[in-house]
Amino acid sequence: MSLKNPKLLLAIPAIALIFIFMILPITNMVEMSFRTPGISAPFGDAYTTMHYDRILSDGYYWGVLLRSLLTAGAVTLLCLLVSYPIAWHMSKAKGMKAVLLYACIASPLMTGVLVRNFGWMIAAALNGPLNETLLALGIIERPLRLLFTQGLVILALVHVFVPFMVLPINNALRNISPTLIEASSSMGANRREVFRDIILPLSFPGIYPGMILVYVLAVAAYVTPALLGGQMVSYMPTLIIGELTGTFQWPFGSALAIVLSVSTILVVGLFTALTSRLMERSKA
């Protein structure tokens, strides 16, 4: 590398950061997942595949993994359904209305995850505003037990992750030229056809990163399922934390984390493969 290529020099800090804070820790974790259990140390000296054998041969871990991946999938799809109309309105908004919409969308990111979760705890309490409203409207006769249900966990995760879906979709929608929509309308397409054949495919470059971002975040979510789910159902992140800090089985916890990471990468890869043609079309 020489001074003749300043672009490479400028990239050094970024490369160093990624290497130190991402590549090294992940490498360390992969190595640890092959270590024997430690007695008085975090891990033993020898190497083994016993942790992976244990995970892959035990239906319990498969079940927890599947539950984590499917729950993240449900959160992602709900986020998409909620976010698309919001992104559509945002893409049309101008001036102060656009600023207000951006502020509303970004607001969940401005409070800590613990504060948000305790907010949901208060809202979903037996004597909380949700139950009070439903009772006042006569929809229910007795307060619903909303807390510590999977439904509330999914709802809270959707609430948190909507901005990550709205913003990229909004950007994609803003990039669609109005002349395309006018042209298709003038050629006889009704509003539904315009949306299905023009707008939806062309907004896919925003849907794709939004879905991946939300899915990855939802798979790795720990605090929300732990607090609002009441630990009644196991997810991979809670299981990993339990192994790492509860029983101090660092090698086994690392193996669980690697299995979760690889599974997530496979799901994302499959999604990318299935949607590659749509992506190519939208780019063309």
Next chain:
Amino acid sequence: MLPEARTERIIKMHLNRREPQMTLTRRNFLKTSAGAAALGALGAPAFAEGDTFIVNMFGGRWEHDWRQYVMPKFAEQIGRDFDLDIGLGMAWISNFRAAGPDNPPFPAVMLNEKYTAMIRNDGYFAELTPENVPNMADVIEPAILKGNTAVTGMLAPLVIAYRTDLVSEPPKGWADLWDERFKGQLGLYKITNSAATMMAMWAGEHFGSGRDDIETAVAKFKELGPFPQIGYSAQLTPLLSQGQVAVAPIDLGEVKTMQEQGIPIDYVVPEEGMLVFDHSFSVFKNSPDKQLGFDYINFVLSPEIQLWMAENWLIAPTNKTVELPEELQKWPLQPEVVSQAIRFDWDETLAIMPGLNDLWERTI
């Protein structure tokens, strides 16, 4: 400076703690990065203690009170600033193990005995004696732990709390939790919390063949489900306050806090015997500030601090010379009550814990 003024200054400093102002120029950023990298490369922790005395403490009211009322007195005594490392036993142990016995993060540590037992045989701790910790001469016998590696400085009673407006007939003991009338109204601790570990061992002994009968214990807790599992006491308090759960085992201090807030809550000392969170204090053998560690433990065991903890946290004193005032007599803090608490051998418990945790996670 007068002692009062100095104490006031230290308190103000901690209550109004701000990040130090630093102009991030390219040069000092590079210097800092290079320094951190060099420390990391040498295997040293990438932080400097400087002149600050650091100890660990739990979060919430524990941190607030320790920072505001207790530590300024010790800081004044040693003439050094202080800071707290806030967390939980599992995270601290993870850090100690990662650092190793030769590289302790601070001089003295407070842990539940469950965690002390995990590393006490690995050469982390100095031996505590009345010579290096004079107040140890006055502590109750059960407070001195195996190999003199730790001394219990706080005994926090674990009782059964219940909402008086939601429970018509209160439970009398642990076994009553299995009564049908509490179905769906219970809140319990996660198995990673020592309270759940103790309750599981009690259940193994009560319903099964012994404390190591984890199959029976877990099967019995399965009968109680579904119930929320909470990481630590402060998470259980809002659930009891909101009426999300009506009955729960909980730290006695939380009961007092809720009562002071006007929440209709009361408690029972279980007839089988209460459990206790035992917070023990140890000194890291290889800390350069080892003597300050001894001084800190001596300070915690002093009658003044022991009484302060009893009055403010409902912690049972382990210093025999402490006389509980009249207003504390209604709480189960007396030595004769605390000495009847169910205690556990944590060395034996640690041996069954991986199996217990695994079975609990799978079953409940």
